[in-house]
Amino acid sequence: xxxxxxxxxxxxxxxxxxxELSRHRTMASIPYGGRYRLIDFALSNMVNAGITTVGVVxxxxxxxxxxxxxxxxxxxxxxxxxxxxxxxxxxxxxxTPYSNRLEALxxxxxxxxxxxxxxxxxxxxDGIAHIDLADIIAYHEAKGADITMAYHEEAGKIEQSYFxxxxxxxxxxxxxxQISPKTTATSKSNVYINIMVINREFLLNIIQDAVTRGxxxxxxxxxTKQVDALKLYAYRFGGYYAxxxxxxxxxxHSMELLSxxxxxxxxxxxxxxxxxxxxxxxxxxxxxxxxxxxISDGCVIEGTVENCILFRxxxxxxxxxxxxxxxxxxSVIGSGVELDSVITDKNVVIRxxxxxxxxxxxxxxxxKGRMI
Numbered sequence: 001x002x003x004x005x006x007x008x009x010x011x012x013x014x015x016x017x018x019x020e021l022s023r024h025r026t027m028a029s030i031p032y033g034g035r036y037r038l039i040d041f042a043l044s045n046m047v048n049a050g051i052t053t054v055g056v057v058x059x060x061x062x063x064x065x066x067x068x069x070x071x072x073x074x075x076x077x078x079x080x081x082x083x084x085x086x087x088x089x090x091x092x093x094x095x096t097p098y099s100n101r102l103e104a105l106x107x108x109x110x111x112x113x114x115x116x117x118x119x120x121x122x123x124x125x126d127g128i129a130h131i132d133l134a135d136i137i138a139y140h141e142a143k144g145a146d147i148t149m150a151y152h153e154e155a156g157k158i159e160q161s162y163f164x165x166x167x168x169x170x171x172x173x174x175x176x177x178q179i180s181p182k183t184t185a186t187s188k189s190n191v192y193i194n195i196m197v198i199n200r201e202f203l204l205n206i207i208q209d210a211v212t213r214g215x216x217x218x219x220x221x222x223x224t225k226q227v228d229a230l231k232l233y234a235y236r237f238g239g240y241y242a243x244x245x246x247x248x249x250x251x252x253h254s255m256e257l258l259s260x261x262x263x264x265x266x267x268x269x270x271x272x273x274x275x276x277x278x279x280x281x282x283x284x285x286x287x288x289x290x291x292x293x294x295i296s297d298g299c300v301i302e303g304t305v306e307n308c309i310l311f312r313x314x315x316x317x318x319x320x321x322x323x324x325x326x327x328x329x330x331s332v333i334g335s336g337v338e339l340d341s342v343i344t345d346k347n348v349v350i351r352x353x354x355x356x357x358x359x360x361x362x363x364x365x366x367x368k369g370r371m372i
Contacts, residue, residue: 012059049133053082124194
């Protein structure tokens, strides 16, 4: 598959869903699981499928993304031909950043025109999954599809402002696409997980047609209105999938990583790659008590940590009790602190004897660099 597909990842397309964590960074560079960023999952899926050229579409606040990706060597994408290519938020024809997905695709036609791969794999960064993209490409080829869209079956009411669902026949061909339909607590929906395989030349033709006809929405103007004319196929992904569309969902799915079956499914088999940081092992003093937690490198723990995720370089003071919380990189928790259902961004300092409590439905969030 190495020479048959080129990857495109949208780094900013869902920033508005988690303003708390995307205020100073892209959706793609939101920290996750102790040592990863959200883009690591989409990027690793592409690398595992043999895709060696990946264009990352940027828009704003992407300094942390640049720092994380570097030359791409941690994903074996430091290459003279291909590798990771940062794509600007506007084309040669305009200096205005894109406002939707179709405009973003218009802006990267130069990149797509210079590639010779047959297919384009398009992915967002709002989904956590270990998915075999090579299998989707093979499915796409076997069906002779114009576009293949991956979906995950969800039961119950869907609580997000914008999403796509579709109905497909027994052969997998999509017969109807709906935008944000009303769902109920007992309904089941085939929800598009923002991973698509499309023929490269076909994509370029779609973009050109959209330009000439003044179309503005990829979902509304192309997928829903042309469902009968296009060969749209659905690929069912039945593995673990975590959609990150709010701070509550971020907290919920992060806490799911404390379950060994979830970790085994997400990180088992082929690797999920990330930036390597050479840190000292974590230090546990005689007063430390740690239960059911993910602890990254470089932490110093003197207090009690239970059902938590600690990122690299976190310090927990003596006598502190931290439960059901996510503490991001280089944060310092003082002595005698009590935290429950709290999310701290990077470089947060919580002074001695502070008591902060949230809940699973509304975790208490502390922004980057704050002191409490």
